[in-house]
Structures are given as C-alpha cells and as structure tokens.
Amino acid sequence: xxxxxxxxxxxxxxxxxxxxxxxxxxxxxxxxxxxxxxxxxxxxxxxxxxxxxxxxxxxxxxxxxxxxxxxxxxxxxxxxxxxxxxxxxxxxxxxxxxxxxxxxxxxxxxxxxxxxxxxxxxxxxxxxxxxxxxxxxxxxxxxxxxxxxxxxxxxxxxxxxxxxxxxxxxxxxxxxxxxxxxxxxxxxxxxxxxxxxxxxxxxxxxxxxxxxxxxxxxxxxxxxxxxxxxxxxxxxxxxxxxxxxxxxxxxxxxxxxxxxxxxxxxxxxxxxxxxxxxxxxxxxxxxxxxxxxxxxxx
Amino acid sequence: xxxxxxxxxxxxxxxxxxxxxxxxxxxxxxxxxxxxxxxxxxxxxxxxxxxxxxxxxxxxxxxxxxxxxxxxxxxxxxxxxxxxxxxxxxxxxxxxxxxxxxxxxxxxxxxxxxxxxxxxxxxxxxxxxxxxxxxxxxxxxxxxxxxxxxxxxxxxxxxxxxxxxxxxxxxxxxxxxxxxxxxxxxxxxxxxxxxxxxxxxxxxxxxxxxxxxxxxxxxxxxxxxxxxxxxxxxxxxxxxxxxxxxxxxxxxxxxxxxxxxxxxxxxxxx
Numbered sequence: 001x002x003x004x005x006x007x008x009x010x011x012x013x014x015x016x017x018x019x020x021x022x023x024x025x026x027x028x029x030x031x032x033x034x035x036x037x038x039x040x041x042x043x044x045x046x047x048x049x050x051x052x053x054x055x056x057x058x059x060x061x062x063x064x065x066x067x068x069x070x071x072x073x074x075x076x077x078x079x080x081x082x083x084x085x086x087x088x089x090x091x092x093x094x095x096x097x098x099x100x101x102x103x104x105x106x107x108x109x110x111x112x113x114x115x116x117x118x119x120x121x122x123x124x125x126x127x128x129x130x131x132x133x134x135x136x137x138x139x140x141x142x143x144x145x146x147x148x149x150x151x152x153x154x155x156x157x158x159x160x161x162x163x164x165x166x167x168x169x170x171x172x173x174x175x176x177x178x179x180x181x182x183x184x185x186x187x188x189x190x191x192x193x194x195x196x197x198x199x200x201x202x203x204x205x206x207x208x209x210x211x212x213x214x215x216x217x218x219x220x221x222x223x224x225x226x227x228x229x230x231x232x233x234x235x236x237x238x239x240x241x242x243x244x245x246x247x248x249x250x251x252x253x254x255x256x257x258x259x260x261x262x263x264x265x266x267x268x269x270x271x272x273x274x275x276x277x278x279x280x281x282x283x284x285x286x287x288x289x290x291x292x293x294x295x296x297x298x
Numbered sequence: 299x300x301x302x303x304x305x306x307x308x309x310x311x312x313x314x315x316x317x318x319x320x321x322x323x324x325x326x327x328x329x330x331x332x333x334x335x336x337x338x339x340x341x342x343x344x345x346x347x348x349x350x351x352x353x354x355x356x357x358x359x360x361x362x363x364x365x366x367x368x369x370x371x372x373x374x375x376x377x378x379x380x381x382x383x384x385x386x387x388x389x390x391x392x393x394x395x396x397x398x399x400x401x402x403x404x405x406x407x408x409x410x411x412x413x414x415x416x417x418x419x420x421x422x423x424x425x426x427x428x429x430x431x432x433x434x435x436x437x438x439x440x441x442x443x444x445x446x447x448x449x450x451x452x453x454x455x456x457x458x459x460x461x462x463x464x465x466x467x468x469x470x471x472x473x474x475x476x477x478x479x480x481x482x483x484x485x486x487x488x489x490x491x492x493x494x495x496x497x498x499x500x501x502x503x504x505x506x507x508x509x510x511x512x513x514x515x516x517x518x519x520x521x522x523x524x525x526x527x528x529x530x531x532x533x534x535x536x537x538x539x540x541x542x543x544x545x546x547x548x549x550x551x552x553x554x555x556x557x558x559x560x561x562x563x564x565x566x567x568x
Contacts, residue, residue, distance in 0.1 A: 018395045
C-alpha cells in the first residue's frame with residue numbers, strides 16, 4: 001500500500017499554504033474581531049468601581065467563576081468557526097474545484113480539522129488569555145472607590161489575575177446532605193471543575209458535529225446542520241420522555257424522570273452522562289464525515 | 299490515455315444517460331467532444347475527472363481510476379469548467395496558492411500566455427469580466443502541464459480575437475504527452491485545433507474519427523448550386539450557394555468544415 005496516496009507531509013503543507021494564501025485576510029479579520037469582541041466582553045463585565053463597604057470578598061469581585069462564565073459564552077464563537085468548515089462545499093461549482101484539488105481526501109479533511117479545530121482552539125485560548133490580561137490591566141487602572149473617589153488600592157486583588165488553571169482545575173465545593181444518620185449532615189466534597197470541562201467539550205462537540213454533518217448535505221450545509229442538530233436534540237428529549245414513562249410509570253406528561261446521584265469524587269451522574277453524550281457521539285461523526293467526503297459527488 | 303468500458307450512468311430519478319458506453323483515446327491528442335445540448339458531454343467530463351462515480355463499467359485514465367481521486371492523478375488532471383468561481387484574490391495570489399499543487403507547473407509559460415491574453419497579475423479575479431476570467435483559467439490550465447486537460451465549453455464568453463488566441467496558444471503549448479479534451483457545442487471555434495472528433499448523442503458515440511481520416515474520406519466544398527454534383531452526402535444552403543460534403547475522389551483533400559460535418563453527423567447523413 002502506498003502511503004503517499006493517503007498522506008504526504010509536503011502535499012499537506014502545500015494544501016495548508018494554499019488555504020492560507022487564499023484565506024489569510026479572512027483569518028486575520030476573524031482573529032482581529034475575536035480579539036476585540038473578547039476584550040470588550042471581558043472589559044464590560046469587569047468592575048471598575050467599588051463601593052466603600054465592599055471588601056475583597058464583595059459580591060462583584062471578579063474571580064475564577066466570572067472568568068469561567070465569560071469563557072464558556074465565548075466558546076460559541078469557536079463552535080461557529082468549527083461549524084463553518086469546508087466553505088468550498090457551498091455550491092456545485094466550488095465543490096468541483098475543491099474535489100479536484102490535488103490532495104488526498106484525508107489531507108483535505110485533516111487540513112480543515114487542523115485549521116478550524118486545532119489552530120482555531122489554540123488561537124482562541126491565546127486570544128482569550130491576552131484579552132483577559134488586557135481587560136484586567138485597564139480595569140485595575142481605572143478602578144475607583146466611590147466612597148473616597150480615589151483609585152481603589154486593592155484593585156489588583158479585587159480582579160483576580162486570569163490563568164487557565166482557575167477555570168479548568170479549580171475545586172468545586174458541594175454541600176451534600178446525607179440522610180444516613182452515621183454521616184455528617186453537611187459534607188463538603190471537592191473535585192475538579194467537571195462543569196467547565198463538560199460544557200467546553202459540549203460546545204466543541206457541537207462544533208465537531210457541525211464540522212462533520214455539513215458533509216452530508218449538498219446545499220445549505222450549515223443551515224441544514226443546525227436544523228438537524230436541533231432535530232437530534234428534540235429526538236433525544238423525546239426518547240428521554242418515552243423512557244421515563246417506561247421505566248418510571250409515575251411520570252406525567254412530558255416530564256423527564258432522572259435519578260440524580262453523585263458518583264465518585266463528587267461528579268454528578270447527569271453531568272457525566274451529558275459529557276458522554278456530548279463528546280463521544282460526535283467522535284463517531286468524524287470518520288463518517290471523512291467517508292462522506294471521500295464519496296462526495298458533484 | 300482514456301479507456302472507458304461498458305460505462306453506465308444516470309442521475310437520480312432520471313433515465314440512463316450512458317448505457318454500455320465505451321471509448322478509448324490515446325495521449326497526444328486534442329479531442330473535440332461534440333454533441334447537442336444535453337447529450338451528456340459535461341457528464342462524461344465529470345466522470346473522466348472523477349467528480350462523479352459511474353453506476354457500472356470501468357474508467358481508466360493514465361492508469362488511474364478517476365473516482366478514487368488519487369492525489370497523483372489529480373495532480374495530472376486539470377479541468378476548466380463551463381462555470382467557475384474564484385475567491386476574491388488577485389491573479390498573482392491565486393497562482394501562488396494553486397501552482398504549488400501542480401508539480402509540473404510552468405511559470406514562464408503562464409506569463410507568456412498572460413502577455414498574449416493581456417492579463418495583469420495584479421488584477422483582482424472577481425473584478426475581471428467573465429471572458430477575462432475564462433482566459434485566466436485557460437492560461438492556468440495550460441501552465442499546469444497536466445497530462446490531461448479537460449475544457450468544458452472553453453470558448454463560451456470569449457470575444458472573437460480571444461477565440462483565435464485560444465486556438466493559437468492551445469496548439470503551441472500542448473505536448474505529445476498530453477491529452478486534451480474539449481467539449482463544446484460551438485464546433486466552429488475549435489475546428490482548427492482538434493485532431494480527433496467524437497460526437498455523442500443520447501449517451502452513445504455516434505461518430506469517432508481522426509481529422510486525417512476525415513480529410514481522406516470526405517471533401518468539403520462551397521458550390522453555387524447542387525446541379526451536376528453527384529454523391530452529395532450532405533449540403534446546407536448559405537448566402538454564396540451550397541456548402542457540401544462529398545466523398546473524396548482522386549486523393550484531393552479540403553479543409554474540414556466542422557460545423558457542416560457536425561450537422562451531417564447529427565442528421566445521420568454520415
């Protein structure tokens with residue numbers, strides 16, 4: 001078997017360069033807009049005033065959980081970038097040009113994955129970090145104590161310095177009430193931030209879903225992908241309702257009955273289940289998407 | 299070299315376009331693929347290029363199965379489609395982006411053809427007229443030096459001087475190792491460049507002949523009237539009298555009136 005038929009580094013490099021030559025202005029514009037939007041979003045959410053009574057633990061203190069909320073909201077932009085892959089498959093004419101580009105199907109598929117998912121995610125993380133530092137620096141500089149009308153001396157502590165550890169590796173505290181008399185009434189469980197990982201993977205998964213599913217449609221790929229993903233979501237919800245009625249006969253109407261319990265290390269079973277559904281199922285779509293591209297006809 | 303055996307193809311929910319279709323063409327030829335609208339010319343080009351998959355039968359081009367889209371095959375095939383779309387970039391950027399994908403690309407040839415076609419590398423592709431963009435695509439195709447060049451209606455949208463420029467450039471730049479297929483229904487535009495004529499109708503080849511053989515068999519003439527002329531295979535009235543096709547006699551050869559030949563074939567007179 002000649003591996004050159006499937007993958008060649010030099011050919012893959014030339015394919016990437018081809019994409020960069022054609023789209024570099026678009027990519028630069030996306031990076032610039034993402035940078036500005038990220039900065040504005042972060043800056044507008046950061047406090048620039050404190051009220052005399054506020055302490056370092058005040059309600060508007062900007063800490064890891066605030067960064068996390070903004071980070072998760074910003075992931076939608078990454079999902080949109082991943083979802084806009086294979087831009088040449090929008091029309092018959094462009095599709096013909098794309099299919100005849102001298103590169104293997106795997107190189108074409110992987111080049112899109114490399115640019116949109118790997119590079120896109122890398123640049124997104126870098127931009128968010130820069131935006132966070134910049135927005136914090138400016139906000140700290142501008143922070144005023146309303147009571148004294150002077151610069152707030154503890155501003156640097158009031159807006160925490162951003163690092164990815166604070167959103168991906170922070171410990172969550174769960175207050176767990178036990179019914180058993182032998183356990184304490186309130187138990188504090190610590191675990192890594194499953195919700196950040198879960199939601200991040202879920203958003204990236206939606207992007208991967210759009211990345212692959214688009215290949216299944218000849219026209220209006222992105223629109224149909226979004227419609228199909230909504231359909232899949234409703235189908236899943238419908239199955240949950242049906243299964244709830246089967247396994248929990250007391251279920252009423254469209255209610256969903258789920259057992260909610262805590263797994264080892266305090267991970268919630270529903271969070272874990274959502275992570276599995278959200279992240280694992282699109283992985284099956286990647287090879288399917290590859291074969292769809294391989295068999296694609298005009 | 300193209301070798302098609304027992305090809306069958308139909309689009310979804312449509313009647314068969316090709317049924318048990320076979321064709322063999324050697325390299326070093328400029329083939330004129332002629333036929334009326336809807337005869338299946340473009341579909342055949344798509345099958346040969348690997349854009350669509352035959353329902354049955356085999357296609358082999360230069361030792362490759364087109365639909366497998368082997369990158370080595372794609373690097374040696376260039377198709378100029380009837381309709382095309384470009385990204386909003388300059389000619390030079392396009393050349394920089396795509397020329398590297400074709401190992402035999404000749405930049406000197408490209409610039410020579412640009413000079414002939416009066417194209418400027420700094421021009422934005424999407425600001426050029428349809429004809430200029432087509433000329434650019436033809437220039438790029440010829441510069442790739444691919445073993446197989448496929449042109450689908452290449453003269454559509456070209457003005458009269460550009461059509462003759464196209465013919466001149468094509469003849470001067472194609473080598474014996476290349477196979478050029480030109481599909482058109484404007485047969486007059488390519489009559490001086492092709493050396494093989496293939497006419498298809500309803501998915502079958504109704505005529506396939508080399509130009510030399512045609513010239514040996516048929517004589518094309520313009521006569522004031524048909525009176526006294528025997529064995530007229532086909533004739534058409536024109537302002538100067540009658541354009542006729544008669545069998546060649548005494549080894550006399552004439553230049554081939556491709557349009558007249560095509561009409562004679564379509565009307566089953568040859």
